[in-house]
Amino acid sequence: MVSKLLGLFGLIVLTQASNFPEGCEPRQVHIAGGADASKSLTVSWTTSDPDCGDFSVVTYSSDGWANNVGNAGGNTPTQYNQTTTKYGTYVSPYLWSCELPDLDSNTEYSFAFGTTQPSPSALPSPAYNFKTAPSASSSPCSSLYPTKIAMVGDLGQTADSASTVANIAKEEVDFIAHAGDMSYADCDHDRWDSWFDMVEDVSSNTPWYVVGGNHEIEHSDVDGEIFVAYESRFNMPRVKPAEMEPFTGDTSCTPSAFLGKYDWGNSFYKFAHGPSTFLMLNSYTDTAPDSPQYAWVESTLAEIDREATPWVFVLFHSPFYNSFSDHQDEEQQILMKGSMEDLFIKYKVNAAFSGHVHGYERTNNVAHEALDPAAPMYVIIGDGGNREGHASGFIDSTPPVWSAFRDNTIFGHALVTLLNETHAEFTWEKNVAEGVFETADSFIMENQYYL
Numbered sequence: 001m002v003s004k005l006l007g008l009f010g011l012i013v014l015t016q017a018s019n020f021p022e023g024c025e026p027r028q029v030h031i032a033g034g035a036d037a038s039k040s041l042t043v044s045w046t047t048s049d050p051d052c053g054d055f056s057v058v059t060y061s062s063d064g065w066a067n068n069v070g071n072a073g074g075n076t077p078t079q080y081n082q083t084t085t086k087y088g089t090y091v092s093p094y095l096w097s098c099e100l101p102d103l104d105s106n107t108e109y110s111f112a113f114g115t116t117q118p119s120p121s122a123l124p125s126p127a128y129n130f131k132t133a134p135s136a137s138s139s140p141c142s143s144l145y146p147t148k149i150a151m152v153g154d155l156g157q158t159a160d161s162a163s164t165v166a167n168i169a170k171e172e173v174d175f176i177a178h179a180g181d182m183s184y185a186d187c188d189h190d191r192w193d194s195w196f197d198m199v200e201d202v203s204s205n206t207p208w209y210v211v212g213g214n215h216e217i218e219h220s221d222v223d224g225e226i227f228v229a230y231e232s233r234f235n236m237p238r239v240k241p242a243e244m245e246p247f248t249g250d251t252s253c254t255p256s257a258f259l260g261k262y263d264w265g266n267s268f269y270k271f272a273h274g275p276s277t278f279l280m281l282n283s284y285t286d287t288a289p290d291s292p293q294y295a296w297v298e299s300t301l302a303e304i305d306r307e308a309t310p311w312v313f314v315l316f317h318s319p320f321y322n323s324f325s326d327h328q329d330e331e332q333q334i335l336m337k338g339s340m341e342d343l344f345i346k347y348k349v350n351a352a353f354s355g356h357v358h359g360y361e362r363t364n365n366v367a368h369e370a371l372d373p374a375a376p377m378y379v380i381i382g383d384g385g386n387r388e389g390h391a392s393g394f395i396d397s398t399p400p401v402w403s404a405f406r407d408n409t410i411f412g413h414a415l416v417t418l419l420n421e422t423h424a425e426f427t428w429e430k431n432v433a434e435g436v437f438e439t440a441d442s443f444i445m446e447n448q449y450y451l
């Protein structure tokens, strides 16, 4: 071992690989805030070896590794596997996650892999940085604003996807909310690994919250399992462990229209970040009034303290309002809109973000297809850069009365900047090139809660 490292090549490898034991170099590092993003954050990563000793621990500090240093982890990794006729059996790398608890709000932290070594020169591994959310209850209002949020959907891993990620990186947002369809692995699970590699520069320092799209269903034609990679690889602030059932019907890996059974876990959950509460929902499990998801959405919306978080957003993959010709009248969309639109209206949800359709469309404030300034705005941001191309066109060349802006020609992302409790700036940023983008739609949102 030692003699191997004596050659010049060995020295280069040693320098680049830092001091990780073989197989324990963390890859695919991604973070998400806790249910209260001012208090906790979860770090997730993968390794190819399960026995990483000290390197299964995350060390973190808010004062440059001087005194305020904590450790979390020491846990054991998980793995998932999936067998399909097309791709055989895939076994994932070892999946680690560790929650950093009891964080201070509105504070910049660094974290690194390995046990405590409180001096910058003795850091166990390259350090990553993140900032906790301001506390909605105790911060002076000024520290809550502005809060900058990037919204993306149907991202994939094409050159266009990479442009979108590079452009989002330049925005220096507080967090990213992703309306489903992340990797387009489509049951070829190596593509999950390459997707997490693609986003790592951003996902390792910016909290990234996701919902499951149809490309996360990944139905196995061998044993019927669904959403296995999505539930295993992401660690959102779960309300309780996932309850899921294999889907026994005949369907493809990523059916466009689908209704299965996947509740709790990463399926639906909420988080609060500064002045906003987000409900992250699943279009592809039951949303009917007698479903667990519906009951949870209703009680959660009813409990939100709008003094503390005046802004309320929901994300789910399959859109309620869509004037493109793609993905019309799918069963999950009809059921969810039929049951939940009234809840969103009643509780003055500010906006709902979806993907699925590979374009961008922003509605006016709308309730049951009629303009209503007190009702939510709906946005399709399925224009992240997927490998299937742009939405094919529109139902009608004249947009419906509720459609304010629509485009199916260019990829991009949306940006919501919460300015204060009554106003937010909304923009759609279209890709010009990697790291270059321009505002193509811009709009000041007024908080309907105060109307």
Ligand SMILES: *[C@@H]1O[C@H](CO)[C@@H](O)[C@H](O)[C@H]1NC(C)=O
Binding pocket: 080, 081, 089, 091
């Ligand atoms: C796949 O996962 C199942 C259950 O989690 C486990 O029993 C089985 O050994 C795994 N197969 C492989 C090839 O890892």
Ligand SMILES: *[C@@H]1O[C@H](CO)[C@@H](O)[C@H](O)[C@H]1NC(C)=O
Binding pocket: 419, 420, 421, 422, 423
């Ligand atoms: C909130 O921001 C808007 C837009 O900048 C501004 O017009 C309004 O006066 C602000 N309201 C308060 C209470 O600061």
Ligand SMILES: [Fe+2]
Binding pocket: 154, 181, 213, 214, 215, 317, 355, 356, 357
């Ligand atoms: Fe989709």
